[in-house]
Every structure is written in C-alpha cells, then in structure tokens.
Amino acid sequence: MARVLVAGFGNVLRGDDGFGVEVVQRLHGVALPEGTTLLEVGTGGIALAQELLTRYDRVVVVDATERGGRPGALYVLHVDSVEELRSIDMHMAVPSRALGLAQTLGVLPREVYLVGCEPGKVDDLEMTLSAAVEAAVAPAIEQIQRLLTLDPIPRVPHDTATR
Template identity: 45%
Template sequence: MTARVLVAGIGNVFLADDGFGVEVVRRLAGVELPAWAKVADYGVRGLHLAYDLAAADYELTVLVDATARGDEAGTVHVIELDTGRTEQTPCLDAHGMQPDVVLNLLAWLGEAPRRVVLVGCEPEVLDHRMGLSPSVERAVGTAAGAVVDLVTNHGR
C-alpha cells in the first residue's frame, strides 16, 4: 500500500533537546498506525527528506522537531506550516535540518507538499550532549499522542 502520510522525526541527538523529533518517532515505532502511514527518523538529513518529499505525493507530512517559540520548556505545539513558494534560495547544510530550509528547497525544486504540520516541543537545553532534558522527555508522550491523532484523523 502506498504511504499517504509521512511522519518525519528530525533533529540532532548530539544537541540534547534537539533530538526530540528522533525520540518521538522512536517511541512511535511501538504504536500501531494505519498501513498507509510511514514513520521515519531523518535525524539531520534534511536533503534526504527534501528529496523523499519531492519524489512522493504525501497527502500529509508531519514533521516532529524541537522548536523554540519562547514558551516554557516542554510545551508541545501543533503548527500548520505554509508550503507556498518562496523566492528565497535555500541555504543548504548537509548536517542541518531546519523545516523551513527543507520546504524552501522543495519550492526551489518546483515541488510543494500538500499539507505539512509541525509537532514541535519547546527545548530547554541545546548543549553538546546526548539525552533530553527532563521537561522535554516528559513531552515525548504528549507529542507522540498528537502525531497519532493527526495520522488517525487524516482524511476524516
């Protein structure tokens, strides 16, 4: 069966809470989702994600990442992202994974995903170390639940 939904965990596990998205998709590996949903750990491979999105026609892409919005650490946000074209030339970083850069690269390639939602968590620590801070670790289950809701309610 062709995947209709992509859940992409993104982030750098060597920068503490930046590994949030990777941890959420690891947790989702133990959750039964519809066969048409694909869950993948992209880590810092933004270029890989951009090409996968360009090659597929996902109805929904859920990006899971740490996102600093000025709220209390561990706050989970569900944000609909704008997938419209931009005139900005993407700045590529082979080890970076910013969702806006991936979407700009797609637009630059002449592609536009249908719907993109970011499930993000406010980070507490972005130092060079492995492991999530306690507040972000507690948010992993909340974010995983939000992803499950987005996937199972897709198309309803």
C-alpha cells in the first residue's frame, strides 16, 4: 500500500490564500484510498517536514499559486525539483522550504505534486474564498483523487542507476 500525504498550505485569514487549507478540510468528507494522510499545514511549513519524517511514497501540496492566470485557474504540476517550487511560492512559510528541509533530511518522497489555484484577493483580512477560487475547490479535489490513484513512478535502485 502506497503512503500518500496531501498537505494544504495557506493563511485562512487572507481570503484566497486559504485555498490549500480549505481543500484539505473538504477532503475529510471524501472517501480516500487507504494510506492517505491529510495535513493542514497552514503557514507553518515545518509541520510538513516533520510529517515527512514518517516516510511517504508521494506528497501532494495544495496551495494558492500565482502563475499569472485568471483567478480560480487550477494548476496540477509534477515537481521534478524543489527549486522548481521556489519561483511559484506565495508564503513566508513556503512549501519549497519545507520540502527542501525534507530533501536535506533524506525523507522527500520521489513523487511530489502541486495542485495550485490562482488567487484573486489575498491582501485583505478575509476569511472566505472569492467566488472564482471557491469554484476551483471541487475540481481540485477531483485532481487530488486522481493523483492518489496514479501508478507510482518506477523506482530505480541506487546501485543500478544509469549515469
């Protein structure tokens, strides 16, 4: 059985920035494959690195992600390197820092995905998502369910890796 961690980032006091946390909260009411763990990281990224110490096969980071699209646009990315995330993070407690720490500790799963949503408003004190970002929550959950059931990336033993 594969162990998969779904980690929701965001500040629920900053409107659309709370997207990742909102998605993870709603996933609690959805049937998920055995071996799936949900984690509301919020803005405390160290919680993700600590949880990864228990070893996972795959991690799915859910976060508000500024990539220049229209508010509510959904992005699903396979993350090949932690450095890739540095250019799209929005938080002081950024996912890339937590994943970078996990990589340093040797506990970063081989499979890392980002499910991101283009935010609209994040600057005002607001505890609800905008209509556009709210509309992206259900499709995000569908994408996460798909990621939870993907066949794993074949593992190559370290001693047989090609050069």
